[in-house]
Amino acid sequence: MQLLGLLRWPFAVPSLARAHAADPRTAETVFAALNDYLGVAVGETLGYLFTAAWTLLVLRALPAMPRWFTALGAVSAVAIATGLLVPLGFPGVVNFAGYLGWSGWMLALAVLTARDRLPAPEPVS
Template sequence: MLSLFRAHEAAVVSWFSVLVFGAVLFVPIAVLAGRLDDSPRMRWAVRAGAAAGVVQAIGLLRWPLLVPSLAERAAHAGESSSATAEFELWNRILGSPLGETCGYALTAAWTVLVATALPRNGFPRSFTALGVAAAVLILTGVAAPWRVLAGQQLNFLGYVLWSGWMLALAGFAIRRSLLILAAVTPSRPTCADAEGIWQVACPRYQPSRASRVNSTVAERNSPAESIGIT
């Protein structure tokens, strides 16, 4: 494994760095999703989502941080060196138990909590059904170390559904935010609302000829001019 990693080190490190960034991004996503509802369930969802991002990031970081030096040592001392044993040890600690098992479980928990908390805020029931289905399939990844039949395929399908569910969550959240913004933003007067505000609201608006005549007549007949006050 280490020799294969060394042969493609740049690509592997780059891709795992992208995965680490995606895992870390899960933390602010969980926090922002928590603002869509103020129930205790959603508060637990924030904790589960933040924890999911942290444990997955820690598990993935072993590839760009630890494995390159281990591969370098193995290349000089041979695959039977202590570097191979250390690599397998870190995989047993940070790989399956932490990054995968805990990551899958916490991601599934966050998804179920969010999917079941939001319908009372106008989210459709289909959103809940899709989220719960994706969470159940993602949770099958917990059994991956025991090589359960079709476990990896079901886990992959779960993440495909989860990606669609996340896009739906983003779409519903944006739509809800726009509706709230429209409800709290006062309407601005337009040019058709009143002639008296045309200079402020509509700089390019040209008053009608009748309006200009009336304004001129009003100025000439004002009390100030009739008594000589300028």
């Protein structure tokens, strides 16, 4: 979802920039509409919702993980979901902190997954 929201920049903005010279009002109106729809509604709102939901589903699917890993993922998911409340006045720094924690959680997921997939070392005789 966030990628769809970000794709407005390389696809729509260059055309709108060219059209701005001929009809600034229309270009600005179209930009505002695309920004609200693709940026806020799709990229941010659905992005926060699906990122948080995906994280919680992954945690549920991996029950044998360390407690710190599960806690970091769950707290990060909830903090990311607070981004849905930012338009209502909730502090956006919580969402930002959630993404920082989530980035660490994703790195830990990669390390734990790689560690568990490596073949066990053979005993030395």
